Amino acid sequence: QQQVRQSPQSLTVWEGETAILNCSYEDSTFDYFPWYWQFPRESPALLIAIRPVSNKKEDGRFTIFFNKREKKLSLHITDSQPGDSATYFCAASEAGGYKVVFGSGTRLLVSP
Amino acid sequence: GALVYQYPRRTICKSGTSMRMECQAVGFQATSVAWYRQSPQKTFELIALSTVNSAIKYEQNFTQEKFPISHPNLSFSSMTVLNAYLEDRGLYLCGARDGTGKVFFGKGTRLTVV
Numbered sequence: 169q170q171q172v173r174q175s176p177q178s179l180t181v182w183e184g185e186t187a188i189l190n191c192s193y194e195d196s197t198f199d200y201f202p203w204y205w206q207f208p209r210e211s212p213a214l215l216i217a218i219r220p221v222s223n224k225k226e227d228g229r230f231t232i233f234f235n236k237r238e239k240k241l242s243l244h245i246t247d248s249q250p251g252d253s254a255t256y257f258c259a260a261s262e263a264g265g266y267k268v269v270f271g272s273g274t275r276l277l278v279s280p
Numbered sequence: 281g282a283l284v285y286q287y288p289r290r291t292i293c294k295s296g297t298s299m300r301m302e303c304q305a306v307g308f309q310a311t312s313v314a315w316y317r318q319s320p321q322k323t324f325e326l327i328a329l330s331t332v333n334s335a336i337k338y339e340q341n342f343t344q345e346k347f348p349i350s351h352p353n354l355s356f357s358s359m360t361v362l363n364a365y366l367e368d369r370g371l372y373l374c375g376a377r378d379g380t381g382k383v384f385f386g387k388g389t390r391l392t393v394v
Contacts, residue, residue, distance in 0.1 A: 200381055211373060211388035212324075257323065261383070267314050268375060268383050270324040 171195055174258050174271035182279055187245040189274045191258030194239070198260040202268070203232065203243050205254045212257060216243070248278040282308040284376050286386030292394055293364050300360040301389040303374030309354040310376035314383075315347070319370040327372075330357060361391065369393045 171194045181187045191201075202217035218225040218232045218241065225232040229248075234241045245252055258271040285304040293299045303313060312331040316324040328338040330351040338344055351357045357376075361368055371388045378384070 202383070204385075211371060212385060214385075261381070267312075267326055267329050269326070270316075272323045 171269045172258055172260050172271040174256075174274050176274060177272070178275040178277070180277045180279060181248050183248060183250060185248050187248045187252070187276055187278070189243040189245075189256050189258070189276065190240070191242065191271055192238075192240045193260050195260070195262060196239070197262040198269075200261045201232070201234070201241055202259050202261075203230075204257045204259060204270075206257065206273075207254045215256070245276075248276075250278045250280050252276060253278050282306070282378060282382075282384050284374060284384045284386040286372075286374050286389050288389055289387060290390045290392070292392045293361075295365055295393055296363055298360055298362045299364060299391065300358055301372055301374075301391075303357045303359075303376065303386055305355045305376040305384070308376075308378045308384075310357075311354070311379055312377045313351055313357040314375045314377070315349065315357075315359050316373040316375065317370050318373065318388075319367075322370075324373065327359070364391065364393050366393050 173192045175190045203215045204212035205215045206212040216227045216230050220236045223234045229246045231244045255273045255275045257273045259268050261268045283306045287302045314329045315327040318324050326339045327342045330336045349359045371390050373388045374386045375383045
């Protein structure tokens with residue numbers, strides 16, 4: 169059973185456009201949702217994260233929109249740059265829990 | 281700041297041999313340490329979770345006999361891949377969680393089996 173789902177599997181946008189990456193989850197006890205990005209041959213790095221007390225978290229060009237009722241969240245990357253090309257992983261962890269569950273990732277390509 | 285160091289960054293071992301990797305939390309006390317594996321073209325699979333004062337819990341498809349873990353204190357953990365074969369290759373990540381719930385990942389140990 170896949171607890172965290174991501175779509176699309178891959179996404180291509182032009183430089184300057186907004187990329188939208190989607191994520192949904194199963195477990196209502198999840199209370200922390202980090203997004204990681206991973207460049208080829210590198211380990212993942214924390215990009216931005218949100219907790220359900222908020223429905224939006226913004227950090228520069230990166231914004232998470234969170235819908236607790238529908239158990240969905242999305243990562244918006246505005247003014248996409250070629251350097252944003254990477255695989256993005258949505259993850260979740262539960263309140264008081266210790267493990268992080270990862271989605272299968274979205275491979276983003278930003279074309280110049 | 282909080283950092284997690286993993287060693288070695290890359291390693292190559294012969295099929296059927298074993299290799300040990302280490303994880304060190306710096307700047308914080310890790311209340312739990314999780315080991316993950318990212319196989320080629322796949323997402324991150326949780327191997328096991330080690331929590332202070334609790335037994336190490338292995339996920340389905342992973343066993344202590346194959347991936348023994350040592351977690352002697354709040355800042356250090358090691359895991360060994362015993363009798364490594366081709367299907368064990370990949371990036372092994374250590375994630376250490378602090379008291380606030382944030383998880384910090386190391387840069388990983390990339391295992392190649394030849």
